[in-house]
Amino acid sequence: MSKFIPEKNWTLPPVIESDEPFEVRYPHEVEFTLMDICNLKCSHCYLETENFQNRQDGFLKFEFFLEMLERLETCIKKAKTVNFTSVEALMHPNIFEIVDSLIEINQNINIRITTNGMLLNKKRVEKLTEYKNLRLNVSLDGYKKETVEAIKTGVNYDKLIDGMKRLQTYGIDYHTSFVVTKENINELKDYMPFCKKLGVSVIRANPLAAWKPDDEIDVSTEGIYSNEPLQNVYKYYKECEQLAHSLEMQFFYRRTYTKPYGCGFVSYTMLINMEGGMAACLLSTRPVPMSLYGKTKMSKVVVWGNIMEEDPYKIWTNKECLDFRRIIHERRLPDSCQGCPCGELGIT
DSSP states (O other), X not given: OOOOOOOOOOSSXXXXXXXXXXXXXXXXXXXXXXXXXXXXXXXXXXXXXXXXXXXXXXXXXXXXXXXXXXXXXXXXXXXXXXXXXXXXXXXXXXXXXXXXXXXXXXXXXXXXXXXXXXXXXXXXXXXXXXXXXEEXXXXXXXXXXXXXXXXXXXXXXXXXXXXXXXXXXXXXXXXXXXXXXXXXXXXHHXXXXXXXHTTEEEEEEEEOOBXXXXXXXXXXXXTTOBSSOOHHHHHHHHHHHHHHHHTTOEXXXXXSBOOOOOOSGGGTEEEEOTTSEEESSGGGSSOOEXXXXXXXXXXXXXXXXXTTTSOHHHHHTSHHHHHHHHHHHXXXXXXXXXXXXXXXXXXX
């Protein structure tokens, strides 16, 4: 059995370094938007904002995904990871065919899937055991039933926990993501041994990113982050970190103050939306309200081209795309991203 080695928490947004010049690097990660619908209706989710509600295409057609994959073959061969954007990937009717088609191109590719846990039935979990390079992340925002069901609209706590137990039974290593609000932050210390018993190896705590003004949602950012570092929250996180390490678990958390460092991932991730557009991030595919401290602004559309019309690598290395990604790589925030909670607070 390997010895547990605690990992240092990220103080800055993660970026990927390489011996190759930035201008010619292939993407480290390719991210696909598989759908713009979800099996939950969480009030604080960007999918519940007006522009997503007014344009729901449903699922990315598998046939179109294969056409995109043919165009992206070289990028997939050189990439280390494939990720599926922030919606319930296990809900897609062809999710395992999608994963299999990616592995056919690159058998060493890492597959990242984030799930709300509602679909972790026996059949799906058994299928997940077939993938050796899987990183599964389960969203669990507390350890109490009332807390979890209050934050995630439509989630069934008992079903979620049963799914996590099933992952443990089948020997699947997985992480959890904990969205921090003032209502649940005090549960973190009890959350850790609770998760340990369920087989969780890594916990990531992210501050709430509000896509609508605070007074429109039933959660608050008050007391979680501020314009200046919150020493009491930071101290609490450090205590949680020590507890996690004593349990041989990794724990990552973000800063307690806003500063425009950027999110990091845009610099090395090629995001492809449902139309084949290469965008800076999911929130740049269409205008989305972004809120910090009660002030709301709309995100700006940043799409550099369509891979069905142009060579993906040429789009990735064109001047507009390079200049934008270089700013993020240098841990700064482009003008179009100012006010984005992910860029201002970071994300684990």
